[in-house]
Amino acid sequence: xKCRKCGGTAVLExxxxxxxxxxxxxQEFFRNQVREAIRKHRMFTADETVLVAVSGGKDSxxxxxxxxxxxxxxxxxxxxxxxxxxxxxxxxKCEAFATARGVPLMIKRVEEEVGAPVPVIxxxxxxxxxxGCGLSxxxxxxxxxxxxxIPVVATGHNLDDEAATLFGSVMHWQMDALPRQxxxxxxxxPKLVRRVKPLYRLSERETAAFAFLRRIDxxxxxxxxxxxxxxxxHKEVLxxxxxxxxxxxxxxxxGFLDKARPAFERAEGVELHExxxxxxxxxGTLCAFCKLADQVKRSL
Amino acid sequence: xxxVLRNPRREVEVAGxxxxxxxxxxxxIIPETVLVIRGDDLITADQHVKDDDTxxxxxxxxxxxxxxxxxxxxx
Numbered sequence: 001x002k003c004r005k006c007g008g009t010a011v012l013e014x015x016x017x018x019x020x021x022x023x024x025x026x027q028e029f030f031r032n033q034v035r036e037a038i039r040k041h042r043m044f045t046a047d048e049t050v051l052v053a054v055s056g057g058k059d060s061x062x063x064x065x066x067x068x069x070x071x072x073x074x075x076x077x078x079x080x081x082x083x084x085x086x087x088x089x090x091x092x093k094c095e096a097f098a099t100a101r102g103v104p105l106m107i108k109r110v111e112e113e114v115g116a117p118v119p120v121i122x123x124x125x126x127x128x129x130x131x132g133c134g135l136s137x138x139x140x141x142x143x144x145x146x147x148x149x150i151p152v153v154a155t156g157h158n159l160d161d162e163a164a165t166l167f168g169s170v171m172h173w174q175m176d177a178l179p180r181q182x183x184x185x186x187x188x189x190p191k192l193v194r195r196v197k198p199l200y201r202l203s204e205r206e207t208a209a210f211a212f213l214r215r216i217d218x219x220x221x222x223x224x225x226x227x228x229x230x231x232x233x234h235k236e237v238l239x240x241x242x243x244x245x246x247x248x249x250x251x252x253x254x255g256f257l258d259k260a261r262p263a264f265e266r267a268e269g270v271e272l273h274e275x276x277x278x279x280x281x282x283x284g285t286l287c288a289f290c291k292l293a294d295q296v297k298r299s300l
Numbered sequence: 301x302x303x304v305l306r307n308p309r310r311e312v313e314v315a316g317x318x319x320x321x322x323x324x325x326x327x328x329i330i331p332e333t334v335l336v337i338r339g340d341d342l343i344t345a346d347q348h349v350k351d352d353d354t355x356x357x358x359x360x361x362x363x364x365x366x367x368x369x370x371x372x373x374x375x
Contacts, residue, residue, distance in 0.1 A: 001344040011342040015332075020344060057362050160361070208335050208360035209342060220358060222307055235361055243330045 012209050015246035023213050030210045033201040034066050041184035043196040044152045049073045051150040051193075053141050054097075054105075056090025058211040058218045059156030061097055063199055065214055067154070068101055076105040077144050077153075079137055082117020083223060090219045097216065108144060110136050114289075115296040122225070124299045125292070129225035132292060139289040143280060145193040157197040160204040163249040164234040166256055171234075178264040182257070189272045189281045203249065301349055303327070304356040316351035323349065327357070334359055 001010040003022035010020035021029055037043065044050050050067060054060040054076045067074050078094045081087050091107070098105035111117040114136055121136070122129040141153045162181070169177040183200040187193055199207055211218050226232060241248040274280065275287035282288070301316030303323065314323055320336050320343060336343050337356040349355060 001346050010344050013344045013346075023342070058360075059362060203332075204362060205332060205335065205360045208358070212335060212337070212342060212358075220306055222359075222362060226362075232361065239330050239332050242332050 011213070012206075014206070016203075016242070016250050018246075027210060027213060030202060030206060031066055031070070034063075034198050035070070037183060037198045037201050038196075041182075041196065043154070043184050043198060044072070044194070046072065048152060049075060049150045051075050051077050051106075051141070051145045051148065051153045053077050053079070053137070053153055053155045054094045055079075055156070056093035056219045057156070058216070059158050059161075059199060059204065059207045061093070061156075061216050061218050062207045062211045062214070063154060063156045064097065064103070065101075065211075065216060067198070068103060074103055075148065075150065076103060077141060078105060078107045079140055080107060080109040080111075081133060081136075082109065082111045083119060083225065086219070086221065086224055087117075089221075093217055093219050106144060106148070108140050110140070113140055114293050116300065118225070120300075121292070121296060124296050128229070130229055130231075133225070135288055135292060139280065139287070141195075142191075142193055146191060150193065151187070152194040152196060154196050154198055156199055156207070158199045158202055158204045158207050159249060159253060160235055160238070161231075162197070162200050163238055163253045164231045166253055167234045167238060168230060175264065179261060179266060181261070188269070191274065191279070191281050192272075200253075301351050302354040304354065306356075306359055316349050316353055318348065319345065320347050320349055320355070321345035323355075324357070329357060333361060 001013055001020045002008070003010045003025050004019040005025040006022055008022040011023050012026050013020040050072055052060065052064045052067060052074050054064055056078070064074060064076060076094060076098055078091055080091055094105060114121060116124065118129055118133045121132040125132050145151070145153050166181055169181065183197045185195045238249050238252070270283055272281050272283060273285065275282045275290055276285050277290045278287060280287055280289065301314060303312050303314055305312065314326060321331065324331055324345065331345050334357040336345065337358055338349070338353060
């Protein structure tokens, strides 16, 4: 197979683009997709510091790598979930990357912030581990950015992540989630920072290939709690569809963003308050994070 | 030829001297879900692999926590 741009030996075929690229031209294609995402959704400007949420996986480290090379001022944020060896190893990957690239990395421990690590939260809440984990991550990312005076958090969510989330929302017709699924969420309250997903145009195979070609040392093993997660099941379904019909995932997500999403936007906004305990934003009086911390405290 | 699989890491022996896509089909692996690595290089599914080759089929799927774009700190 030949590279579409230079005719050299291709290293990766992108069936959905009916193309294949050599290592050099693929990396340029990848960077162009990130540039286009940032430009199209006005994710951030060259004057702003970007807080990059990193997990030690391929997506977030690839994102950080691109943003550094594009000249953005970045700070990494690693949330230590306390998931046994997985967290120890993923933290080490993030620290090694930050040291090698000479960029700052903030580390927050979920155990310190919530009162227990994710495996204990899972037992206490009797809910899927991804539930308490996701809630804690979203809360801590926002708070860390606010405390550091950083206006925007960038996460490594890719096209597959976004398509799987959309699939899940549609399967259950989650009318509140659909309008909020976007590559860029503006700040709607002084205590909510902007949240952006500069990799949403790239599939996870593309981010994996980029990380491999850039020789980024990322954690290949998956989170031990990810097995059986609904989002993984949705990704498997979508991959079967993609195999039968290249571009299916792309069309599903981009069709929604371009055509369907506006139809789900509600006229009236949700009223936002500040949590009576921690002061972070909530739709009620006590935020979900403080409720979770209470639940953990009671059970210990 | 030797094929290295991940999660958990293991090795299987399969027949070589054919295209990568034939190996993937034999192992019932969707090409979209893996990187095919030979040595320090990525290779495409139309490439031939020899009987004495070793390739790694590295899964690309990650996550667990649905991204819930929706999810605000407040939820």
